Amino acid sequence: MSKNTKHVPVQHIIGFLLSIVLTLLAVWAALGSNLPVAWIIIAIMALAIIQAGIQLFMFMHMTESSSGGGHVPWNMMFHGFVLAAIIVAGSLFTMSFGFHHDHGSHTDHQEESSHQHD
Amino acid sequence: MQLDEFFVTGEPLIYGGMVSIVLVTSAIIFLLTYLKRWGWLWREWLTTVDHKKIGIMYILSALAMLFRGGVDALMMRVQLAFPNMNFLNSQHYNEIFTTHGTVMIIFMAMPFLVGLMNIIVPLQIGARDFAFPFVNAVSFWSFFFGAMLFNISFVIGGSPDAGWTSYTPLAGAALSPGPGQNFYLMGLQLAGIGTLATGINLMVTILKMRAPGMKMFDMPIFTWSTLVTSFIIIFAFPILTVALALLTIDRIFGSQFFTLTGEGMPMMWANLFWMWGHPEVYIVILPAFGIFSEIIATFARKQLFGYKAMVWSMILIAGLSFLVWVHHFFTMGAGALVNSVFSVSTMLIAVPTGVKIFNWLATLYKSRIQMTTAMMWSLAFIPSFVIGGVTGVMLGMAAADYQFHNSYFLIAHFHYVLIAGTVFACFAGLVYWYPKMFGHKLNERIGKHSFWWFLIGFHVCFFPQYFVGLDGMPRRVFAILPEWMPLNVISTVGAFGMGVGFVIFVYNIYYSYRYSKREEKGDAWDGRTLEWATPTPVPFYNFATLPEINGRDAFLSMKKNNETTFDEERLEPIHMPSNTGQPIIMMAILAFASFALVFEWIGLAVIGLIGTLIMMGIRSFDYDDGYHVEVDEIKKIERSARGL
Ligand code: HEM
Ligand SMILES: [Cu+2]
Numbered sequence: 001m002s003k004n005t006k007h008v009p010v011q012h013i014i015g016f017l018l019s020i021v022l023t024l025l026a027v028w029a030a031l032g033s034n035l036p037v038a039w040i041i042i043a044i045m046a047l048a049i050i051q052a053g054i055q056l057f058m059f060m061h062m063t064e065s066s067s068g069g070g071h072v073p074w075n076m077m078f079h080g081f082v083l084a085a086i087i088v089a090g091s092l093f094t095m096s097f098g099f100h101h102d103h104g105s106h107t108d109h110q111e112e113s114s115h116q117h118d
Numbered sequence: 119m120q121l122d123e124f125f126v127t128g129e130p131l132i133y134g135g136m137v138s139i140v141l142v143t144s145a146i147i148f149l150l151t152y153l154k155r156w157g158w159l160w161r162e163w164l165t166t167v168d169h170k171k172i173g174i175m176y177i178l179s180a181l182a183m184l185f186r187g188g189v190d191a192l193m194m195r196v197q198l199a200f201p202n203m204n205f206l207n208s209q210h211y212n213e214i215f216t217t218h219g220t221v222m223i224i225f226m227a228m229p230f231l232v233g234l235m236n237i238i239v240p241l242q243i244g245a246r247d248f249a250f251p252f253v254n255a256v257s258f259w260s261f262f263f264g265a266m267l268f269n270i271s272f273v274i275g276g277s278p279d280a281g282w283t284s285y286t287p288l289a290g291a292a293l294s295p296g297p298g299q300n301f302y303l304m305g306l307q308l309a310g311i312g313t314l315a316t317g318i319n320l321m322v323t324i325l326k327m328r329a330p331g332m333k334m335f336d337m338p339i340f341t342w343s344t345l346v347t348s349f350i351i352i353f354a355f356p357i358l359t360v361a362l363a364l365l366t367i368d369r370i371f372g373s374q375f376f377t378l379t380g381e382g383m384p385m386m387w388a389n390l391f392w393m394w395g396h397p398e399v400y401i402v403i404l405p406a407f408g409i410f411s412e413i414i415a416t417f418a419r420k421q422l423f424g425y426k427a428m429v430w431s432m433i434l435i436a437g438l439s440f441l442v443w444v445h446h447f448f449t450m451g452a453g454a455l456v457n458s459v460f461s462v463s464t465m466l467i468a469v470p471t472g473v474k475i476f477n478w479l480a481t482l483y484k485s486r487i488q489m490t491t492a493m494m495w496s497l498a499f500i501p502s503f504v505i506g507g508v509t510g511v512m513l514g515m516a517a518a519d520y521q522f523h524n525s526y527f528l529i530a531h532f533h534y535v536l537i538a539g540t541v542f543a544c545f546a547g548l549v550y551w552y553p554k555m556f557g558h559k560l561n562e563r564i565g566k567h568s569f570w571w572f573l574i575g576f577h578v579c580f581f582p583q584y585f586v587g588l589d590g591m592p593r594r595v596f597a598i599l600p601e602w603m604p605l606n607v608i609s610t611v612g613a614f615g616m617g618v619g620f621v622i623f624v625y626n627i628y629y630s631y632r633y634s635k636r637e638e639k640g641d642a643w644d645g646r647t648l649e650w651a652t653p654t655p656v657p658f659y660n661f662a663t664l665p666e667i668n669g670r671d672a673f674l675s676m677k678k679n680n681e682t683t684f685d686e687e688r689l690e691p692i693h694m695p696s697n698t699g700q701p702i703i704m705m706a707i708l709a710f711a712s713f714a715l716v717f718e719w720i721g722l723a724v725i726g727l728i729g730t731l732i733m734m735g736i737r738s739f740d741y742d743d744g745y746h747v748e749v750d751e752i753k754k755i756e757r758s759a760r761g762l
Contacts, residue, residue, distance in 0.1 A: 094460075
């Protein structure tokens with residue numbers, strides 16, 4: 001009665017391993033490398049974009065043609081971008097209008113950390 | 119670590135809790151062994167992938183959580199009734215308002231609604247199960263273990279005490295050392311996996327598995343509300359996941375995202391939390407709107423007025439819900455421009471909500487209303503919710519909010535929307551769909567008693583809180599001033615009234631199980647939508663056959679055309695998924711890893727994570743494609759269910 005379809009999901013395994021490797025790379029970039037901060041940020045961004053590509057092509061059937069491109073989740077991708085924009089722009093907007101982040105002045109810092117210690 | 123650091127010691131109430139946990143657990147184990155039900159439990163429930171059974175497990179757990187959160191609430195109300203009460207000390211009070219809020223929102227309201235969606239949505243759209251039944255089981259167990267992990271905190275390790283909003287820097291490692299806050303982080307993270315997966319699962323199910331001919335704008339309104347909700351879940355929950363992960367890394371591995379020292383930004387937590395948190399409140403109210411719409415249309419015996427307007431207003435609410443989060447921290451010190459922008463966007467939400475209120479009223483207008491219990495919950499919802507909504511708009515005015523914020527005025531507001539909206543909807547939906555789930559109705563007379571106790575108790579409890587809030591009583595205080603006493607006493611009386619209502623509700627489940635007339639047909643309320651077309655009890659494959667759907671209220675036209683979901687001519691073997699123990703095992707291992715992480719036992723946590731990965735690997739190479747139900751068997755099942 002039950003029929004079995006055996007086939008090893010090669011794409012998924014490669015995608016999974018690649019995702020792990022890329023994540024470890026990002027961790028190393030942030031913690032282990034001695035790159036300047038700007039480069040760390042750029043590197044992490046680049047790795048993230050590659051990750052997203054892997055997700056879309058190796059897991060989300062982007063390239064399957066069975067339904068004439070119907071597998072490309074345009075709608076969700078569009079909303080994903082809108083939401084990312086809201087999060088980033090919205091956070092900048094709310095967090096930088098009216099707040100003062102005085103991380104620059106050294107005296108402040110010292111005071112804070114000496115509080116921590118006693 | 120010493121044993122007396124592991125267990126919470128020194129509190130009589132908590133010793134009582136421990137004793138009752140031990141007693142209840144041993145009673146359950148004894149009963150299962152005595153009645154030889156272990157095998158049954160494992161085969162029929164723990165390993166099931168049937169959306170109806172998973173839904174029932176969600177609802178049972180949610181009722182248990184409602185009980186737990188309710189006991190928390192009553193303890194708070196006792197402490198707040200009189201000045202100088204010594205029932206709870208300040209630490210214990212902090213822990214209780216934290217667990218109360220978290221349990222009610224994350225482990226009661228959402229699972230209750232998800233449970234109803236689980237059972238009803240596939241039936242409403244003519245599907246045989248979820249798109250991903252295995253994932254559905256994983257979701258349930260992740261919620262279940264997340265809830266257990268969170269709840270165990272009050273006897274092991276100590277409960278979180280920084281509020282359900284867990285604001286940093288208070289919730290950070292410096293000011294809240296120990297496992298308490300980690301329980302919050304890991305419990306929510308674990309349950310969040312399930313919520314996100316359910317959102318995806320429901321969305322795919324609704325988009326891809328509708329009955330032949332059912333167009334989007336033919337879908338029952340509860341299914342529409344579920345679709346919109348799953349959209350919000352998919353876009354809001356990742357924000358929570360990231361925020362929780364960052365705070366976890368802060369607390370356990372010493373990073374500085376939300377700390378006061380280093381380059382941390384404590385306010386970023388509030389920002390991220392409410393970017394999820396505000397959509398979250400719509401996640402728990404939109405399904406409630408859907409439930410009320412179904413019930414009102416059924417018992418007003420009319421088509422829902424303004425169906426399209428209802429759908430579009432939900433979509434609009436969903437979109438706006440991502441644009442208002444700052445109204446939760448108007449007083450945090452952002453400038454006038456920021457506050458004004460979010461003040462306006464907040465007030466805008468009242469517009470689509472108002473549209474819905476008027477549509478319900480128009481549906482009721484000149485109809486012949488049947489006063490069933492489910493309908494009474496729905497009718498009571500409308501005015502009660504309006505009070506909550508109007509005061510919400512008051513809170514939305516940034517300048518005025520400087521007065522209202524963190525006072526009991528706010529507490530009254532969100533209980534008016536959450537209880538009159540979500541909780542009433544859970545009760546109404548459970549009563550309404552009960553015959554479909556269990557094959558008999560809940561007793562109407564007892565149901566109405568429980569309704570009146572709960573409704574009156576609710577208003578007596580929370581209406582005075584608006585005024586005591588305006589008198590200056592802040593939230594999250596464990597002692598009141600004498601001048602606030604009269605209103606607080608009234609409030610406490612009301613809270614116990616709600617408690618009585620809840621007890622009667624649960625008693626009604628037992629009473630009806632014993633004495634209610636069993637349903638013979640599937641159509642208990644002369645319904646309009648497809649779920650009522652199935653026989654009761656619903657066969658595990660739901661629909662033997664389905665007619666071509668054209669138009670809304672599909673079952674209404676089926677009844678007119680004498681069609682059923684059992685057309686012997688068109689029977690074909692049905693493909694069903696097999697039961698599996700993998701989801702519960704996988705999530706139990708992940709729960710173990712989370713528990714280890716709560717106590718910062720990194721080695722054990724890694725072992726648990728590896729175990730989870732192994733389980734995922736096993737699943738990836740699992741080639742069980744399910745089985746087929748043969749035509750003869752379908753005939754047998756349908757004939758006996760339909761008394762043919
Ligand atoms: C018997 C019914 C209930 C009573 C008597 C009750 C009472 C209370 C009280 C007294 C507080 C204030 C604690 C404080 O800040 O000092 C509170 C907070 C809260 N309640 Fe309820 N409640 C009830 C039901 C519910 C339900 C059904 C929900 C959700 C669906 C809910 C969600 C919350 C939330 C989110 C908070 C805020 C917790 C916090 O700020 O940390 N409550 N409740
Ligand atoms: Cu809000």
